[in-house]
Amino acid sequence: MTAIPLLSADELSVGYGAEPVCAPVTVAVAAGTALGIVGPNGAGKSTVLQTLVGLLPPLGGTVQFDGRDVDEREAPFRRAVATVLDDDAFFPSLTGAEHLLLTARGHGVGDPERAVAAQIEVFGLAERAGALPSALSSGQRRRLALAAALVRPFRLLVLDEPERRLDAQMRRRLAARLAAAVAGGAAVVFASHDADFVGALATRVLVVDDASCPVVPTADAVAALHEG
Amino acid sequence: MGVRRFTRRATAARADTSWVTQVGDVLSWLTSAAVAIGVLAGVVSSLRERIAARPPVAAAVLPGAVTAGVAAVLLTGGVLGVLARLGPVSATPAVAAWWLPLPAGRRGLLRGELRRVAAVTVLAAVAAAVPVLLAGPASPTVGGVLLGSVGAALAAAAVVGALVVLQAAGRIRWVSTAAGGLAVVAVVVPAAAASAAAGLGREPADGTVLPAPPPALAIGLLAGTALLAALALIAADRRLTRLPAGALRERGETVQYASASALSLDARELGRALGTVVRTPRRPRTWTWVTGPERAVVAADLAVLARSPWRWGQLAAGAALPVLAARTRGLGDVPALVAVAVVLGWGLAAVSVGEPSRRAHASPAADRTLPLSAGVVVRLRAVVPVAVLVVVCGVSALLVGQGAGSPLGWLAVGAATAPAWAGAAVRGGYRPELDWSGPVVSTPFGVLPTGVGATLVRGPDLGVLGTAPLAIGLLLGEAPPVLVAVQLAWASALAALAVETARKKS
Known part of the structure; x- marks a missing residue:
């Protein structure tokens, strides 16, 4: 049985101005799967992610979520899609725990305090939960941004190099947490340079390149990443 | 010298605005200004007799x-x-x-x-x-x-x-x-x-x-x-x-x-550059009253303001500035000067309550974390400013109008300007960044993008326009119910316009 795609891109051309940064992308992501995106620095992985979630307009082709053209300004899209593309999307006067609590309450999470406490535990933020974002290290801010995405319900989670600035233990913990979300029926799209992280999470992998952007089995992509 | 000449030539080569375009822009602005002055002059002319019969300000007490x-x-x-x-x-x-x-x-x-x-x-x-x-x-x-x-x-x-x-x-x-x-x-x-x-x-x-x-x-x-x-x-x-x-x-x-x-x-960027450091709060919030995304936006905005004591000082100063002008001998006798003080003071208050909008514009991802459409988020960003400015403008107008007509009338007409200033706060907060990628013009301040004036006045422009009925009240020396009604309708219409235009730009 073929899964119905939650997110689909057809001949999607991405870039800034009129210049595409990579070859057109055609890919479909079903619920309960994880798509890894790999490619060298500057290949266009982040641009693809930003276009998939409607932050950049496509230069050509289409991108659809749940059968409709992506419009990140609409409430249903925001309700269903969580993103971590930027580490510094914080209110300077709210503490880390308050960011999580407000997000949980805003999404109508039942027992928000418990949900927040659970994410704080998962991401090892207990000692710094009461600190302002400006008082956190870059790695702690990264963890807070990831926790804010996971403290709320979502159908699709889009992450740009989620393993960046995380230590090895935290990377493994994050991969396990995301794998659990995928097992629970969510879809995850993530860009990464970490072969182990990709191997632990991705169902398939999109390789972003100038000439073409094929979707390949995870094992092939991991082997290519190990080879450098 | 060579470097300066090179820079000047490169800049001139990039500036694709011809002198015809610049003259056209100037003529357009002059025409708009002439129309605005003409309309205002017509209003003042029709009110001339009533303005002439305005009672003298008896309550100016400060030297x-x-x-x-x-x-x-x-x-x-x-x-x-x-x-x-x-x-x-x-x-x-x-x-x-x-x-x-x-x-x-x-x-x-x-x-x-x-x-x-x-x-x-x-x-x-x-x-x-x-x-x-x-x-x-x-x-x-x-x-x-x-x-x-x-x-x-x-x-x-x-x-x-x-x-x-x-x-x-x-x-x-x-x-x-x-x-x-x-x-x-x-x-x-x-x-x-x-x-x-x-x-x-x-x-x-x-x-x-x-x-x-x-x-x-x-x-x-x-x-x-x-x-x-x-x-x-x-x-x-x-x-x-x-x-x-x-x-x-x-x-x-x-x-x-x-x-x-x-x-x-760019005053907004200057404010960011000189912004004060936020201190860690002693008591974390629980927000038990936040039961949905709309309240979450309001709660976040309230927390931003509550944790900036300096902003409460700005609000107090903003309310007091027009009062100071109205109570000063020489200044209080000239309604136009009091109106200028009103614009400066309430503008300061609007800047103060516009901080959440400015923050949201600087970090747009924050707006996307809640299940609300972009338009609803921007509309909600006006809630706290309206609530705060109703008090600030109302009390300030009450004290400005002290000794001239009905106190309740002044209170009401001041409070009725709040939607316009709240709209100005949101419009100013969400105004787009200056576009340096397009054509530029040479000015005494250096090279600036074309249309810089129109961009930088986004926000205050609406507040100034929204205070026009109250300024007429200052000229007349009274705030009758019809003025309150006109002020409320005018300010509300401008606020709706401000939120709509801010939403398109967000």
């Missing part, structure tokens, strides 16, 4: 000298605050990277910076002091203004020296807070006292002119200030070696950011 003193304190507070935020001594990242590690005395490297800061501050102090000295006494003399200017210059030099000493001791942070508090108190206390006196029907005795100090005392004061300035600058020079490189670099980055913002006339 002009007191208000001039308030202006002096405000200027001093502003200068202190800016100096404390910028260093006063700083080093650009390049200087910090290449000069400070050199095996040379840091005093020699930074002495030029100290001289530059002192010179700029002295010039600014003199430029600010002259108008205050002219406005203070009833009959200013050349000698008095000269002595006063010299005194201001010496005091400024002393302040720079003292601030550098504090900077070297790592105790500069409290200065901004103290200067801000001083400025707020300087505006609020005289305004409150004058309102109370006017309410009691009291007029001061012949205290309208500040007594000039005897010449010997004036010379003595000047000599003392000169000695103080010399000692402070010598102490500052000796402590330059103790300034840590990290702090110098951090302040240098702030100076660069602030300078670029000031030169591009």
Whole structure:
């Protein structure tokens, strides 16, 4: 049985101005799967992610979520899609725990305090939960941004190099947490340079390149990443 | 010379606006201004008789000298605050990277910076002091203004020296807070006292002119200030070696950011550059009343404001400024000047409550974290500003209109302007960044993108327009119910326009 795609891109051309940064992308992501995106620095992985979630307009082709053209300004899209593309999307006067609590309450999470406490535990933020974002290290801010995405319900989670600035233990913990979300029926799209992280999470992998952007089995992509 | 010529030619080559386009823009602006002036003149003309019959302002109780003193304190507070935020001594990242590690005395490297800061501050102090000295006494003399200017210059030099000493001791942070508090108190206390006196029907005795100090005392004061300035600058020079490189670099980055913002006339960026540090809250919020995304936006905005005590001071000063003008002899008698003070004061209040919008614009991802459409988020961002500004504008208008017509009318007409100023706060917060990728024009401030004026006035423009009915009320000297109704309808329409245009840009 073929899964119905939650997110689909057809001949999607991405870039800034009129210049595409990579070859057109055609890919479909079903619920309960994880798509890894790999490619060298500057290949266009982040641009693809930003276009998939409607932050950049496509230069050509289409991108659809749940059968409709992506419009990140609409409430249903925001309700269903969580993103971590930027580490510094914080209110300077709210503490880390308050960011999580407000997000949980805003999404109508039942027992928000418990949900927040659970994410704080998962991401090892207990000692710094009461600190302002400006008082956190870059790695702690990264963890807070990831926790804010996971403290709320979502159908699709889009992450740009989620393993960046995380230590090895935290990377493994994050991969396990995301794998659990995928097992629970969510879809995850993530860009990464970490072969182990990709191997632990991705169902398939999109390789972003100038000439073409094929979707390949995870094992092939991991082997290519190990080879450098 | 060659580099400058190269830059100028490159800039001219990129500026694809022809002189025809620029003349067209100027003509368009002139036409719009002429139409606006014509409409306003028509309204004023039709109201001329009623304006002529306006009762004289009986409740102006503050001598002009007191208000001039308030202006002096405000200027001093502003200068202190800016100096404390910028260093006063700083080093650009390049200087910090290449000069400070050199095996040379840091005093020699930074002495030029100290001289530059002192010179700029002295010039600014003199430029600010002259108008205050002219406005203070009833009959200013050349000698008095000269002595006063010299005194201001010496005091400024002393302040720079003292601030550098504090900077070297790592105790500069409290200065901004103290200067801000001083400025707020300087505006609020005289305004409150004058309102109370006017309410009691009291007029001061012949205290309208500040007594000039005897010449010997004036010379003595000047000599003392000169000695103080010399000692402070010598102490500052000796402590330059103790300034840590990290702090110098951090302040240098702030100076660069602030300078670029000031030169591009971008007040929002300048505010970000000079913004105060947020302190960790002692008590975390639980927000049990937040049961949905709409309330989450309001809760976040309330928390941003509640945790910025300086903003409450700005709101108080914004409410008091028009009252101060209305209660000052000479100023209070001229409705147009009171209207200008109203725009300045309520504009300050709108800037204060616009902080959440500015933050959301700077970090757009924050708006996307909640299940609300972009339009709804922007509309919700107006909730807190409306609630706060209803109180600020209402109370301020009530006190401005003291002794002229129905107090309730003034309260209502002031509160009715709140939607316009709240819309201005949101519109200003979400206004787009300057577009440097397009055509540029050469100005006395350097190269600026075309359309910079239209971009930078987004926000305040709406507040000024929204206050027009109240300004007519000031001209008439009364606030009848029909004016309140017109004000409310006009301000609400402008607020809707502001939110709609801000949403499109978000």
